[in-house]
Amino acid sequence: MMARLRVNGQEHVLDLPAGERLIDVLRDRLGLTGTKQGCRAGECGACTVLVDGRPMQACIMLACRVHGEVRTVEGLGERFMPLRQAFADEGGFQCGFCTPGQLMRAAALLAEAPLERLGDEAWLREQMNGNICRCTGYCGIIRALMNEDVRTLARDLRGEPAVTEGGFQA
Numbered sequence: 294m295m296a297r298l299r300v301n302g303q304e305h306v307l308d309l310p311a312g313e314r315l316i317d318v319l320r321d322r323l324g325l326t327g328t329k330q331g332c333r334a335g336e337c338g339a340c341t342v343l344v345d346g347r348p349m350q351a352c353i354m355l356a357c358r359v360h361g362e363v364r365t366v367e368g369l370g371e372r373f374m375p376l377r378q379a380f381a382d383e384g385g386f387q388c389g390f391c392t393p394g395q396l397m398r399a400a401a402l403l404a405e406a407p408l409e410r411l412g413d414e415a416w417l418r419e420q421m422n423g424n425i426c427r428c429t430g431y432c433g434i435i436r437a438l439m440n441e442d443v444r445t446l447a448r449d450l451r452g453e454p455a456v457t458e459g460g461f462q463a
């Protein structure tokens with residue numbers, strides 16, 4: 294069947310079998326191999342992409358049923374560079390297999406979560422617990438999310454003024 298799929302700002306018209314999964318379209322048809330395939334059963338989060346800004350598991354979505362804008366790690370954009378840098382600086386990955394999925398879930402949190410929640414370690418752990426990592430033990434991932442540059446990014450995404458070192462708004 295013919296399907297329209299909007300991915301990272303580009304529209305694709307594809308002839309797809311009704312049962313084809315979004316992850317296979319992204320990786321095999323569109324060459325977007327940043328989205329990783331782990332369990333292929335909706336359990337590990339490696340395949341997390343955003344659909345209209347919400348984190349979804351591409352391995353359990355039928356591509357022809359996707360109607361929103363899909364964003365993959367390739368489409369995360371320069372704006373999210375502080376997030377990627379924080380993962381590197383804080384030891385947020387080792388082998389990197391889970392990292393695209395972690396980044397996409399984190400990007401959704403940074404864009405939408407109440408700002409005060411982004412400083413709450415226990416809450417962050419809970420929000421990220423759908424994304425499994427076999428390497429890092431999660432501490433580095435949470436440190437990355439609490440990194441000051443990432444907090445600044447979250448404020449920027451909301452159009453809020455930066456907060457200076459002393460805690461005062463600039």
Ligand code: FES
Nearest residue numbers: 331332333338352
């Ligand atoms: S590959 Fe999709 S959740 Fe594991």
Ligand code: FES
Nearest residue numbers: 387389426427428
């Ligand atoms: S960094 Fe290796 S699985 Fe997460």
